[in-house]
Amino acid sequence: MKFNIKDTITKELPADPILENFRRPVRECFSYVSPKKTSQPILVHASHVLAKELGISEEYLHSEEFLKVFSGNSILPNTHPYAMCYGGHQFGNWAGQLGDGRAINLFEIEHNDKLWALQLKGAGETPYSRNADGLAVLRSSIREYLCSEAMYHLGVPTTRALSLCKTGDKVLRDILYTGHPEYEKGAVVCRVSPSFLRFGNFEILMARDDKATLKILTDYTIKQFFPQIQAGTKEGYIQFFQEVTNRTLKMLIHWQRVGFVHGVMNTDNMSILGLTIDYGPYGWLEGYDEGWTPNTTDSREKRYRYGNQINIGLWNLYRLASSLFPLVEEIAPLEAILEGYRDAYTQQYQEMMKSKIGLYSEDSSDIELINTLEENLQMTETDMTIFFRNLSSIDKEAVITDDFLAPVMDAFYNPEELDESIRETWKQWFEAYVSRLQKEYISNLERQEKMNAVNPKYVLRNYMAQLAIDAADKGDYSVLEEMYQLILDPYGEQKDAEKWFAKRPDWARNKIGCSMLSCSS
Structure with missing residues (x-):
């Protein structure tokens, strides 16, 4: 060839x-x-x-x-x-x-x-x-x-x-x-x-005070990957940084949407094109936990935990801004872009979360509804993927009865922990949620289709990858092939793959490779 x-x-x-x-x-x-x-x-x-x-x-x-x-x-x-x-x-x-x-x-x-x-x-x-x-x-x-x-x-x-x-x-x-x-x-x-x-390609040149090579690299990057920007000008470098900032934020919002935790968000692991890069000790949330990190090296500080990824993205962008400063020679435009990141994050995150729970019009109650949901998900171990996927089955005309949790019950790892206080807290949220759904003018079926298009049914949980690894270590690549076929259609129903739409099994909770991983992983 x-x-x-x-x-x-x-x-x-x-x-x-x-x-x-x-x-x-x-x-x-x-x-x-x-x-x-x-x-x-x-x-x-x-x-x-x-x-x-x-x-x-x-x-x-x-x-x-x-x-x-x-x-x-x-x-x-x-x-x-x-x-x-x-x-x-x-x-x-x-x-x-x-x-x-x-x-x-x-x-x-x-x-x-x-x-x-x-x-x-x-x-x-x-x-x-x-x-x-x-x-x-x-x-x-x-x-x-x-x-x-x-x-x-x-x-x-x-x-x-x-x-x-x-x-x-x-x-x-x-x-x-x-x-x-x-x-x-x-x-x-x-x-x-x-x-x-x-x-990091840009950082090393700034650290070495090599402005000439920094300019060559930045102009090359703009010419090859951002052709709409004029390379070689101060305005072009500012636009370049704005574009990298936008792409980085977009990537991170997607991470939060599917419950992905990178684990090692060092600046040398940040793509200039806003792509997820370097898959080491990554993981998907099993129980929804904003403090979770899959990285053993980060287990104490939890710098790269799920709930901090957006903030680390900004911290890393500050480092990139410092690296590009020799070409821009003005702090104000770079700082303005970084400040804009915060506002853009708030808006994009709220829109993403609204799409996950099937809200498409504007309502003043939405922010509180989302905030309360995120608090509730952490009251007891609740599987993120299963909860949001099954939430789409809620009927907006539903009457909240004693079995109101039935549609999402499979998401709870320890149903026995759902005591009267927790159930009452959830009941109040579901009552507010159904009331809010009634303000949407799309049908239950249309809303379910839209929600299922952003809430995956199948993600590559660590224990699933580990099953493929264990089999491959014995020369059996059939599980690897099964995982590959599964990930090709993560939003589809895949009726022959229902066994993978399940909570992490107990045996995988503390097994090496299934919970925490090292940077050498």
Whole structure:
């Protein structure tokens, strides 16, 4: 197969002149580096949906060349793999140079007037690997592969995943940092995105006071991905920051809508295009809990908890604003955009929550109704996905009787905790909710269809991914395929998949990989 290669990064951005692959500070935007060859690669799975978008045929997808290229064992002619240099704030602290420590960009292609960068994660050491081996394990690779595509089909802005290959090599990992590492099966994921540029690519240049390269990088980014903006001007840089701010907020609102928690919102994990990037210790809310984080590293401070993601988005945007300041040379316009983020968040969040509970007209009671709902959901452990999905079945003409909780009862993990006080609190909310629904002029059926289009029935719960991992570790990829087929239609009824529309089982509550995960996950 012949790809339409369009390597814009290597042609337009400054390259590291050193070609040897050893750890070092890099002043330029990227370093040339080749993937590490693997001993016995096997194609575990490939996304046929994404392959079609990229113009990759079914025949090529299962060819020997595809396996060689996307396991890192072969480099296509006239392509020059590279790793990017960037910095970042990690858990609020400046970490200096970071970079693609275990990701290698193979090439960029153009198909149907869209630019795509194809990148291998787990393909070996780069100049940015620091003390790590640059490899990835099957466990974390399955999670990244499935979640990338799950998020896409949920309608969340995200990077994608084309393929998952097992390498045949062993990788040493200490999954929970207990000092007892074990060997695991190695794997490589091909990640796909219009660009993998991050906030950190800009931060590192500002930190080094390299305005010349900062200008080159920013002008390149605007020209390639924001063509409606005039590059090279102060006004253009301000518009660029506004656009990044808008896209970042849009992404985060989607995270809150589906109950997704990223787990590591460091600035080096923030896409300049407003895409979800770097799937490590992520998770979906099981019980609705604004204080929940899936990251063991963040278990004490809970900086990246579900209820704080919007605030962290703003904090990260402040860092990006500081990085772009040398080009703008004015604080006021950047501060105005950041202040606007707060107002935009309030409006967009309220509109999103109204759509989740089926309210489409304006009413002064809506904010209180939403706030009370969020408080009620935390009175006892309540499954977010099931609650909002089943809420759509409420009849707006319903009379609130003693069994008023029946439509959402499946969402409660411990129904015995629904004492008289909690039931009375819920009853008051449902009475107010049904009264509010009666002000809407659409039918119950139409409202249910609209609510079900924003409240997924199926999300990739951690225990589901873990089941795929456990089976794959034994050489059984059928559960992985089942999960892949499930995530293609998260809003559909999928009657043959009803078993996955269920609360997290008790065995998964504290199981490694099903509740909390480390950054190495």
